[in-house]
Amino acid sequence: MTQPLLSVKDLVIEFPTRDGPLTAVDGVSFDLAAGEILGVVGESGAGKSLTGSAIMGLLDPPGRIASGEIWLGSQRIDNLAEEDMRAIRGKRIGMVFQDPLTSLNPLYTIAQQLIETIRTHIKINESDARKRAIGLLDDVGIPAASRRIDDYPYQFSGGMRQRVVIALALAAEPELVIADEPTTALDVSVQAQIIDVLKEQCTERGASIILITHDMGVIAETANRVAVMYSGRIAEIGPVRDIIKNASHPYTKGLMGSIPTLAQADDRLTQIPGSMPRLTDIPAGCAFNPRCEQVFDKCRTERPFLVPNATCEVACWLYDEAAVKEGKK
C-alpha cells in the first residue's frame, strides 16, 4: 500500500478549564490519499473546524493537541516548532477560510499579497512572481487578471474575493488544501461557481482537499469520501455515495433525513430529537446515545470505535455482532 498523503492518528484536542479539561475532539483518525477530496461534515460544535486547525497547526490557545499524531507524508507535523511549521503552512498545506474579507489584508493590493506569498515559498524574482500571480488569478476565473491584480480586496465582490483566496492557497503548489466552510458566506449561485473552481484547480494540480462544511449538498457534489462528525468523534466515514444513499450510523441516517431536498414532496422531515450535547456533559458510552432510537445497554456505558461495515467504517455498537447479541440477551 502506498503511503497516505495525510494521516491523522487518534487526535485529541483539549481546552483546559478551571473544572478540568474539555475534550473538543476525541480520538479522530483518518487517512487521506494524494489527490483525494475528503469532506468533513457535522453540526456546529462537532469539532470539524478544530480538526482542520490542528492539521494546519493553527489551534488557538488555550486549545491544544493533548495526544495523537498528524503525519504529512513521512513527516510528523503536530509537534513541530512554530518556525518549521511555517515552512509547511502555505507551502505544502494551503488554506481557504470561510470569510474572504477577513482572510485578505485590506491594506495591500491583491498583487502584493500574492507576490509575497509566492516569494516566501518559492525562490523567484519579483517580476516572475507577478507573472505567476496573474496566471493564478486567470486560473481561478478572475476576468482581466492583469489589470485587476493591482486592486484592493474591497474592490472585489464576495465571490471574486473567495477566488482570490483560492489563488493564494494554491500559490505555492501545495499538496493539500484545507477549505473550512469556503462557501458558507456566499449566495447559492456564487457558491456553485466557487466549488467548481476549487475542485477543478486542485484536481489539475493534483492537490488533495479536506473540505469542511455543514452542507451535505456541497459534499455530495465535490468529495470522494466523507467523514461525519458528532461531538468531536467520527461517527461514520466512507465513500460519499454510500454514506448518502445507505447511511449506517443512526446519526447519519437522521441527519440525511432532516435535510430538505428539492426532489422531495411536502412530507414531514425526519427529525432527531434533542440537540448535540455541550462539551461539558458529553454522555458516557456513545455520545449519540440519548438521542438514538436504537440505543441499548452497551451504548450507555462503552464507547464504540470505528469498525469496517461494507465500504464504510462506522462507530456504532449496532454493527458489532458480539455487542448486538449480548444486548439482545
Place this chain on the structure above:
Amino acid sequence: MTGPLIKVDKLTRDFDVSKPWLNRVIEREAKQYLRAVDDVSFEIKKGETLALVGESGSGKSTIAKMLVGLLKPTSGTVLFDDQPMRMDTSDDMQQLRKRFQMIFQSPFASLNPRWKVSDIIAEPMVVLGVEKDRNKIGKRVDELLDLVGLSEKDGNKFPHEFSGGQRQRIAIARSLSSNPEFIVCDEPTSALDVSVQAQILNLMRDLQDELGLTYLFISHDLSVVRHMANRIGVLYLGALVEVAESKTLFQKPKHPYTRMLLDAVPDLEMTNRMRKEITGEIPNPINPPSGCTFHPRCPFAEERCKIEKPKLLIAGSGAAACHLVEDGLLST
C-alpha cells in the same frame, strides 16, 4: 371566496445612499438612491404560505419589514384584510398589530438577554393589551411553552441557557402570544444546524395546521422553501421575476433566473446531472443594468432585454417577468 388576507400593491422602497451634504456640494454630485424594492405586488390568501426567495440584496427582508409596518414604503400600499398598514400608533393600527407578528433570523439577537423567557413570551400580550389579568397571562405562557415543545419550568430561565433551536422555539412562542393570524418569518432557520432546522420547520408546519396561520416565509434556501411554501415568489434585485405554485416552480421554472437558481442548488441525489455553467454575480443595485436587470447573466438575452424592462405577466398558473417567456420562445 374571501379576499386575500394580505394585498401588496406596487410596493417600492428607495434608500438614500448619498454622500454627506458637504461632499455632494464640493464634488458636485447629485443625490444617490438605491432601489431596494421595485414595484412589487402580490397577494397572500388566508392559511397559505407564500415564500419569497432571492439572494442577498434582492430585497426580501425590506419587503418583510414594510409588510409589518417597521419600514415606510416610498410608494405603494400594503393592505391587511383591506385595512392599510401604517406606522402610527392610532387605535385601529394597534388593533391591527395584534393580528400579525414576526419571527427573525437570529434567535441570539432577537431575545432580550436580561429578560426571563416567560416575560419575553408575555410581552406582546401586555404591550398590545390582549390580556391584562396576570394569572391568565402566566397560564397562557405555560400553554405556549408547551405548544412549542418546551417545558413550563423553562419560563423562569434566561435566553442564554438555551441552544439556538430552543431559542427559536421561544421566539415562535412569543410571536404566537397575541393570537396572530399572520406571521412573517424572515430566514427563521438559516442560523440553525440542519437537524435542528428540521425540528423547527416541522413545528412551524404543525402550528400552521393547528392554528390556521398564514405565513410569509423568507429564505435564500430553495430546498427549505420547497418544503414550506404553497406559492413562491422569486426576487432579483428588488423585483419579482416569477411567482408560481410551489410544485410548478420546481418542475417547470419559467424565468431564466429561477432556472439558474435551481441549477445552482447542490444535488444530494447524486444523479450526476449536468448543470449549466452559472456565470456572473448580482450587479450593484445602485447602478442596476438597463432593461431586464438579469440580462448580463442571462444565457438567452436578446437586444430587446437590454432596453426594455419586462413586466410580470400571467403565464399559465404563475407569472414571469421575461420577454422571452412572454413570447413563448423559451421551452418549458
